[in-house]
Amino acid sequence: MDTDDLSIEAYDAILRKSEMFHHDLTLQFGVLTSFCENENEYLEKSLLTITNWESNIEQSTRSIFYDNIPELNSFKSVLKELKEAVKGIQKIPVDKRTYEEW
Secondary structure, rough: OHHHHHOOOHHHHHHHHHHOOOOOHHHOOOOHHHOOHHHHHHHHHHHHHHHHHHHHHHHHHHHOOOOOOOOOHHHHHHEEEEEEEHHHHHHHOHHHHHOOOO
């Protein structure tokens, strides 16, 4: 799938929120879409990815951010926000999510 296939809710909660924090974080979530067949799989993999990053936050910052590495507590906070946002989207039935019309 592609980022264009995400619902507006998922796009805003993950990609826009991560972009507001740091472009390099957005790249990680954007690339993740190419490994997913649908939005539900993307949401699950996003949660797993966030959990993996949280498990070794210092290593994660070195592998995610190319320059202008954020402060660890800020990164931890945004990961927590992203995790909660993803869980919120998972509660919305797929047929109730909105999509861009191309």
